[in-house]
């Protein structure tokens with residue numbers, strides 16, 4: 536199946552480039568097809584500038600690396616984990632990519648304005664914005680404090696508004712752009728003990744669809760990803776019993792990896808998804824079926 540897919544895209548490449556290999560040895564043809572196809576895929580984001588919030592750890596780090604592997608220059612935003620952000624940048628550089636870390640509390644509207652300004656001044660453009668930064672402050676509704684509700688909404692939902700609000704002008708001027716918001720299956724299914732978190736992630740879906748409608752006429756795509764249970768520092772804090780219970784609800788029978796989310800984010804960031812906007816892609820092993 537894999538070789539068939541490569542074969543078809545390979546023939547498409549040959550057709551597009553007006554090259555004729557039909558009289559050559561079949562092995563040589565296959566080799567050339569592989570080389571051309573893969574080179575194209577790896578460089579899909581060459582010349583693009585991406586900002587990933589909360590990229591110091593977990594899913595955000597994996598997304599930053601995936602975008603850099605496709606050729607994007609990546610701004611690795613972080614809140615408090617300076618060393619971890621530096622390690623993300625070093626990992627990207629060790630793979631031959633380009634990245635820099637940039638501290639900013641996404642809950643701070645003015646600070647987000649400064650962050651976007653810094654990126655635009657240094658790189659002259661912004662092509663991809665991934666709103667990934669997120670926190671949990673779990674508790675049953677009867678005991679949930681107002682402070683815990685507000686903290687989660689400020690980072691998870693208002694944080695995305697803050698960056699989108701400040702970045703939209705640049706996207707509109709460029710008449711292109713990709714915005715990817717990291718929501719959660721909690722937004723779709725609800726989750727006991729996560730009223731604040733699920734509400735913030737459901738809000739993110741409303742934000743995604745509204746902004747997608749507003750910006751579509753300028754070729755800007757806005758989508759959300761709803762991860763299920765993904766191994767990270769965030770889920771590390773969960774009680775084992777709760778994780779086991781969730782695992783039992785995953786048809787694919789395993790906890791996800793940050794890279795499972797990153798590969799879908801990389802797809803939504805590159806031109807292969809130019810006709811996809813306003814969507815919520817579940818990356819959850821089938822949990823929300």
Ligand code: NAP
Nearest residue numbers: 589591592593594613614615616641668669719765767769
């Ligand atoms: P994580 O390991 O806890 O990482 C969270 C990231 O967000 C860190 O890089 C953290 O940076 C950053 N962050 C937190 N508050 C911030 C703030 N105010 N300003 C800037 N950055 C901030 O979490 P994760 O599991 O990778 O989750 C990433 C995203 O996926 C979150 O939005 C989460 O809700 C969502 N998600 C995760 C799962 C899952 O199962 N893991 C499932 C569904 C959705 P610092 O440490 O530098 O502050």
